[in-house]
Amino acid sequence: MSEVVSGYDEETLQFLLRTSIVDRLNGELAGTLAGVPAGENSLRELERIDGFVDALDSSGTWFRYYPLFAEVLRAELRHRLPEELSALHSAASTWFARHGQPVEAARHAVAASDWQLAAEVVGAQWLVCVVHGSGAVLRELASKIPSEIVNGDAELALAMAGLQLDAGEIEAADELLVRAYELAGELSAERKRRFAVTSTATALYRARLDGDVAEALSAARLALDERWDRSVAVEVRAFTLANLGIAEFWAADFEEALEHLQAAAGLALEFGNDFVLLIAKSYLAAVDARQGRLLDAHSSARTAIELAARGGWTEVPHTAIAYLTLATVHLWWNELDEAERAGDLARDVVGRSPEPLLAPVVAQIRARIQGLRGDPVSALELLRAGGTVDKLPPWLRASAAMVEAELWMGLGEPARARTALTTASSSDLSDYAIPLARLELALGEPGAALRAVAGFLADDRESLMPISRTEAWAIDAIARDAIHDEPSALRAIERALDLAEPRGYRNAILRHGAPVRSLLRRRIANGTAHRAFAGDLLSVLEREPSARRTNGDPLLEPLSERELAVLRFLPTMMSNAEIAGEMFVSVNTVKTHLKHIYRKLDVSERRDAVRRGRELHLLSPGLVDA
Numbered sequence: 001m002s003e004v005v006s007g008y009d010e011e012t013l014q015f016l017l018r019t020s021i022v023d024r025l026n027g028e029l030a031g032t033l034a035g036v037p038a039g040e041n042s043l044r045e046l047e048r049i050d051g052f053v054d055a056l057d058s059s060g061t062w063f064r065y066y067p068l069f070a071e072v073l074r075a076e077l078r079h080r081l082p083e084e085l086s087a088l089h090s091a092a093s094t095w096f097a098r099h100g101q102p103v104e105a106a107r108h109a110v111a112a113s114d115w116q117l118a119a120e121v122v123g124a125q126w127l128v129c130v131v132h133g134s135g136a137v138l139r140e141l142a143s144k145i146p147s148e149i150v151n152g153d154a155e156l157a158l159a160m161a162g163l164q165l166d167a168g169e170i171e172a173a174d175e176l177l178v179r180a181y182e183l184a185g186e187l188s189a190e191r192k193r194r195f196a197v198t199s200t201a202t203a204l205y206r207a208r209l210d211g212d213v214a215e216a217l218s219a220a221r222l223a224l225d226e227r228w229d230r231s232v233a234v235e236v237r238a239f240t241l242a243n244l245g246i247a248e249f250w251a252a253d254f255e256e257a258l259e260h261l262q263a264a265a266g267l268a269l270e271f272g273n274d275f276v277l278l279i280a281k282s283y284l285a286a287v288d289a290r291q292g293r294l295l296d297a298h299s300s301a302r303t304a305i306e307l308a309a310r311g312g313w314t315e316v317p318h319t320a321i322a323y324l325t326l327a328t329v330h331l332w333w334n335e336l337d338e339a340e341r342a343g344d345l346a347r348d349v350v351g352r353s354p355e356p357l358l359a360p361v362v363a364q365i366r367a368r369i370q371g372l373r374g375d376p377v378s379a380l381e382l383l384r385a386g387g388t389v390d391k392l393p394p395w396l397r398a399s400a401a402m403v404e405a406e407l408w409m410g411l412g413e414p415a416r417a418r419t420a421l422t423t424a425s426s427s428d429l430s431d432y433a434i435p436l437a438r439l440e441l442a443l444g445e446p447g448a449a450l451r452a453v454a455g456f457l458a459d460d461r462e463s464l465m466p467i468s469r470t471e472a473w474a475i476d477a478i479a480r481d482a483i484h485d486e487p488s489a490l491r492a493i494e495r496a497l498d499l500a501e502p503r504g505y506r507n508a509i510l511r512h513g514a515p516v517r518s519l520l521r522r523r524i525a526n527g528t529a530h531r532a533f534a535g536d537l538l539s540v541l542e543r544e545p546s547a548r549r550t551n552g553d554p555l556l557e558p559l560s561e562r563e564l565a566v567l568r569f570l571p572t573m574m575s576n577a578e579i580a581g582e583m584f585v586s587v588n589t590v591k592t593h594l595k596h597i598y599r600k601l602d603v604s605e606r607r608d609a610v611r612r613g614r615e616l617h618l619l620s621p622g623l624v625d626a
Contacts, residue, residue: 005076015042016065017081020073021088021108024056024064032095033088086112097121103134106141115149118142123155127198130166131235131276133311139163150176154183155195162202170209177202197240204243209356213247213393235276238267242279249283249290250357252395258287278307282318285325292466294329294504301325320349320358327365331372332467334506334540340369360386360396364403371403374605376410377573383407402435412571412610412619414443434468437475441515446482449475470499470508478515490526493519497530509537517541559600559618566593567618570610 005013015034019025022033027040036042043063046053052069056062065073078085089112097105102125109118122142129138142160150156161176180199187195207213245261248254265280285300304322308314323346330339343365350358363386370379383404392400401420408417417439421432437452453472477492493516500509509516520538528534559567562583569579576594580587598604601612613619 005072012042012046016046016073017077018084018088020065020070020077021085021111022092022104023070024062026062029092029095030063032091086114088112090114090117093117093121097125102126102129103137103141106138110141110144115145118145119149119153119156123153123159124194126159126162127201127236127239130162131239131273133275135163135166139167151179152183154180154187155191155198157183158195158199158202162198162205165202165205165209173206177206197236201236201240201243204240204247207247213250217244217247217251217253234267234271235273238264238271238273238276239279241267242276242283245280246283249287250393250396252393254287254290257283261287274307274311275313278304278311278313278316279318281307282321282325286321289325289328290465292503292505294332297325298329301329315349317349317355317358320346320355320362323349324358324361324365327369331365331368332507333504334510336369336372339365343369357393357396360392360400362386364400367407368403371407371410371607374607376407376607377575379407379410380404380573398432402432405435405439409439409442410607410610411573412607412614414439417442434471434475437472437479441475441478441482446479449479450483453479466499466503467505467508470496470503470505471511473499474509474512474516477519478512481515481519486522489519490523493523494528494530497523497528497534501530501533506537506540510540513541559597563593563597563600564618566590567597567609567613570606570613571619 008016015030015036018034019030019039022029025033025039025043027043030039030043031037032039034042040061043053047055047063052066054064054066056064064070089108093105093108093112093114094117095105096102096108097120102121105121105125106118109115109121122138122145126135126138126142129135142163145156150160157176157180161173161180164170164173164176180195184192184195184199204213241260242264245257245259245264248257248260261280261284265277265284268274268276268280281300281304285297285304288294288297288300301322305314305319305326308316308319308322313319323342327339327342327346330336330342343362346358346362347366350362363383367379367383367386370376370382383400401423404420405417408414408420417435421435421439433452433456437449440446440448440452453475456472457469457476473492473496477489477496480486480492481489496509499505517538520534520541524531524534524538565583566579569582574582576587576590580590583590594609597609601609603609603612610619
């Protein structure tokens, strides 16, 4: 050690010792630490004559000391100038904080045991660090700050709470949040403004972890209502706006969510933060899908997924939202394979996420896919396995009820479908008009189906989803056709095509099978503005076995008594083994009966067998009586 340092004159050695506390430095920082006016000249001269100093860029702006040389200098600094160590680290901390490097600022403040400075840095910059992905590093540094310091400063307590939330430590975060709000009144005016913004972001995230966003929204909007001032970093503004948009999405305030998410995305692009852009794009995609803009939703979701892959964020909850949106879009486009792949990716991400509202959405998407695959029993199991959230948003609760009702209808259980719809409550007609109308059609009550969608179609609010309006017109057409009002039925199906073709809403029409097939044929024969699209839909329906028959077609080969007995078990959720047990036969015998039933009914799955059995009055419209 003495051999290394003895080769320098005292002035140069003092420069080296005082500047050795940082891992890299430029002329300004070197001058600040060494107290000399021309730090950059000294560094360049040392690089020229000494092999221990290296330039980090081609312009010679940033330098570093070789690691072993730096260790020697730091040991000598502790030996020669121990009384200066704290002041040097504090000076480095202040410089890094002033130049937008909060992690390094916190590192040197902690090294200096300058707890007041550490509190200021962490309290003011923690959210910036989280947004840039360095929250874990800052949390480790901040954990060295004494608890009495943390509990005595509102911004620092809030920062520690936010960093604990980022780590999933909910209980510890809650205690710190209480303390932060207790001390908030002691802050200066400028720090109160900053506290209002960062506490808003924290509260919104904490509320989402409880599945309760409504409580946080009013406070959030109040805090953000005033103009942003310069004390609030642009990253914090963007992140807070994104969190507000997310909360508004779950609260079904889609227009407000759209505005705030677009603002967040704009700021993220402006300051080049891909993580905030990922968050904003994921939820913008979800808003677009919810409001029926499927092409926009698909584009934003793909952008978010690409950002996640590039940044290594494929397992963060926001990426799950992008996958869920893709699954939803592909469902409406009647592309089940693509929807299933996206739904499975969302499931894998959500399994590692603390976000409680995601699991029910994943369950609904995957259940809907299984139902369309012809397996309503497994779909109901998926729906129930999705878990429950105490404060599920009303629109999400309505969505769950609609999926469950569809699955019960697939099992030939209209009574249970009606129970699922009436158990959930909603003041918005648009939530339940469509599933209620589907139910009435299935029960052979076209007049009731018309009444169910009448109020919905009369409502001209822009907030009503065009997807739902498309299906409402399709139901209206089917119901009017059933009461022999063909002119009105053909006009209604044309209205459905008007909405469906430019937006790609294939499944909103295709899901109704044989009745809509007949309408499309007549609409094409009578002329339509959507000839190619209607022909494409018709070709899909012609390929589906369930579309080749109309209600009341007689069976060419009647079912045997034992086959009828098996058929009557199909509307239940009983497995083949359970049916075999009830009938005192083997499982293979039940499977053989099912094979004959499917052949004779000209179907390929359990759901269609139940529907066909009810059409032929082989099953009652109520609960099965085995």
